[in-house]
Amino acid sequence: MDHLQLPAQGRNPDEVLTDLSRFRAKDPDYKAGKLWSLVYHLDEEHDDFLADAYRQYSSANGLNPAAFQSLKQMESQVISVMAGLLNGGPDTCGVMTAGGTESCLMAVKCYRDMAAKTRRVSRPNMVLPATAHVAWFKAAEYFKVKIRLLPVGKDLATDISKLARKIDGNTVMVLGSAPEYPHGTIDPIAEMGRIAAEKGVPMHVDACVGAFILPFMEKNGHDLPEWDFRVPGVTSISGDIHKYGYAAKGASAILYRDLDTLKHQMFVYQDWPGGVFASPAMLGTRPGGAYAAAWATLQKFGEDGYCDLARRTIAAVDAIKEGIDGIDGLKILGAPQGPLLAYGASDKALSIFAVADQLAAKGWSVNRVQNPDGIHAMVTARHLEVVETYLSDLKAAVATVRANPDLARTGSAATYGMMAHVPMRGMVKAKVLDTFAAMYRAGGGALELEESGKPGLAERLMGRYVAWKARRG
Ligand SMILES: *Cc1c(COP(=O)(O)O)cnc(C)c1O
Secondary structure, three states, rough: OOOOOOOOOOOOHHHHHHHHHHHHOOOOOOHHOOEEOOOOOOOHHHHHHHHHHHHOOOEEEEEOOOOOOOHHHHHHHHHHHHHHHHOOOOOOOEEOOOOHHHHHHHEEEEEEEEHHHHHOOOOOOEEEOOOOHHHHHHHHHOOOOOEEEEOOOOOEEEOOHHHHHHOOOOOOOHHHHHEOOOOOOOOOOOHHHHHHHHHHOEEEEEEOOOOOOOHHHHHHOOOOOOOOOOOOEEEEEEEEEEOOOOOOOOOOEEHHHHHHHHHHHHHEEEEOOOEEEEEEEOOOOOHHHHHHHHHHHHHHHHHHHHHHHHHHHHHHHHHHHHHHHHOOOOOOOOOOOOEEEEEOOOOOOOOHHHHHHHHHHOOOOOOOOOOOEEEEEEHHHHHOOOOHHHHHHHHHHHHHHHOOOHHHOOOHHHHHHHHHOOOOOHHHHHHHHHHHHHOOOOOOOOOOOOOOOOOOHHHHHHHHHHHHHHHHO
């Protein structure tokens, strides 16, 4: 196999930068508000501001907090601002991380190690709602903590009736989300916190989505249930600054009620030949640019700026909810209270994944959720300007799918439908792993759900499923 060669002679920097802008041609059009996840874009002016802030610190390294004191100071101030927003007490402390996943992983590592040290727990488990972000399932696998799942009820809200019974001597933490990612519902944090506290088990609130919008919704007069450090049983909270904080990518934080708990997150190795080493989170080198851009963004928007962003975002959410209520055959999934929502088909004959394909054909990039099937939207302030177009395209998409029900059996609708509904989940996992891993061959390209000429993932899954059924008779 011939691998790509470095250019024999280095290239003209301007040409290289031109290449970069050319590469973007087929990327999702987030600047036009066509993307409903992944990017929290406001406008060019804010992008330039982020880039300027980032550039000033793009070489700075937060690995050693004593070296770049500028970064440590910005980090401390970001944590302090967040502690205030989340109603933390005098001992609230925390660490900036490179993203929500790092924050979630650290909480699991922290509580696992704390339980091992203070309660000699050697076979740890944690109680997670089924709607917990996938980062928690990743953390469980990485850190070998068994999951005890809280199911959802008919309304898709977390059913906590068995929470107390699921907690035992090996439970290292309980999780609640504010809000959860699949449907935007806020878990019953106050009640969960009370049960966790009664059992003497720590409780983390995943506010990766909520931390930079729920507090401002409250200031705008929305009546939300208590979900932050005001709930006595809540011992830590994660919040992403690179989501509704509108910072550059690579900025999240995890906050703890007290330092004694946070200590279990930290790593110290005093005998390394490279020197005595201490590190607060997963990363070694920590990206100074991301932390500086996060600090700068908080200063730039301030309280009034974030209140306004929250107001515009919720106006967009409300308009979308109302629009969906008005389209026959669609319904909102669960009870979203914040900036994100999902909707599915209220009518069995309508394939929501085929509707998603129709939206994609109009240039919208939407995410699909499963179990129940739906279309997902992380709504930002920017989307307020495109809500009407989105809803009219959605209405047309539903009409097209109703007139052509076969669309459910073609294209990516077939693949997503198959992946969501085939009962052999292990097989889906294996197939996805194959397809996904192949993307990481050196020089490999992006994931093509339906490779031209070859049978697509759906056909291959269907083939395997039919064979499996035949074997079972
Ligand atoms: C996005 C998200 C995460 C993970 O954050 P990343 O920044 O994508 O790593 C965790 N929890 C929730 C609820 C999220 O929405």
